[in-house]
Amino acid sequence: MSDLSPADVAKRAAALRAAEFVEDGMRVGLGTGSTAAFLVRRLGERVRDEGLRLRCVPTSEATARLADEVGIEVVALDEVGWLDLTIDGADEADGELSLIKGGGGALLREKIVACASDRVVIIADGAKDVAALGAFPLPVEVIPFGWQATKRLIEEMLVGLDVGGREVVLRERGGAPFVTDEGNRILDLRLQRIGDARGLALRLNQIPGVVENGLFIDIADTLVLGFEDGRVEVRDLSGAQGTVPFRDADNVFSDLAD
Structure with missing residues (x-):
């Protein structure tokens, strides 16, 4: 059918x-x-x-x-x-x-x-x-320039936060970095669980190089x-x-x- x-x-x-x-x-x-x-x-x-x-x-x-x-x-x-x-x-x-x-x-x-x-x-x-956000990897859009430094800043920011994991991975497609319609990159945060989504969203957008994050609050x-x-x-x-x-x-x- x-x-x-x-x-x-x-x-x-x-x-x-x-x-x-x-x-x-x-x-x-x-x-x-x-x-x-x-x-x-x-x-x-x-x-x-x-x-x-x-x-x-x-x-x-x-x-x-x-x-x-x-x-x-x-x-x-x-x-x-x-x-x-x-x-x-x-x-x-x-x-x-x-x-x-x-x-x-x-x-x-x-x-x-x-x-x-x-x-x-x-x-x-x-x-x-x-019941709680975080099992799906949280996408964060970053500019290409210095993206590895941005990634490190995100990893450091995650230390001490109420999350279940702290792995940050550059999204790829076909063996190359995924490129957004705006020409940026995506970092996927494998957090497993997010204890304070509102606070995390605010802190992510304060990091230089971060354009926007995938938390819609x-x-x-x-x-x-x-x-x-x-x-x-x-x-x-x-x-x-x-x-x-x-x-x-x-x-x-x-x-x-x-």
Whole structure:
């Protein structure tokens, strides 16, 4: 019936539910990653089938290409000035809607776009819901110049902090350093557990050479979690939450033949 893995079924379920928050005429920030890609494709369907008028700011070149392919109008953030809504994925989310993001390497643009939005909706599969942040390596974007010195400063800063590990690794792709859309590098901090995410975020951004870190604190307003059976759970900062099934289980797979 489908080539989607159980994890992708969950991601797609969350993306389809979050797409319902988008209304005609909105200025929308589009996230980066596999979950966000399901959202972009769904919004492309709505543009085509419903005549939905959107002006969208992508958080990466990959998202911009996909949005253009599916017929979504892509604009620069400076062109629209401010956004009504941003929908993006996350690598981890805790009960306070604090996040780790940046697994796709777009954390700088993602944070700028999210902070320039009236509302931020995070979409993820249920496995990203955690009691405490830190099992997923924390990405830190650094400039290329003197990155090894920056790495050493980060390692020294981590000594004495309430974290479970202190390994700092340069992210690579294909045997070469990973390069962000802004031409920077990514250091992945393998911390295992973060005791004080807010304090760590502030201290990281005080280190020379650090551009931004992947801790998103007090940014997300709503979390939409998808599950392998098609259920979707929506949580927001007010503490309200609810779990709803798809009206039609076939909806999870309805566009696979396109």
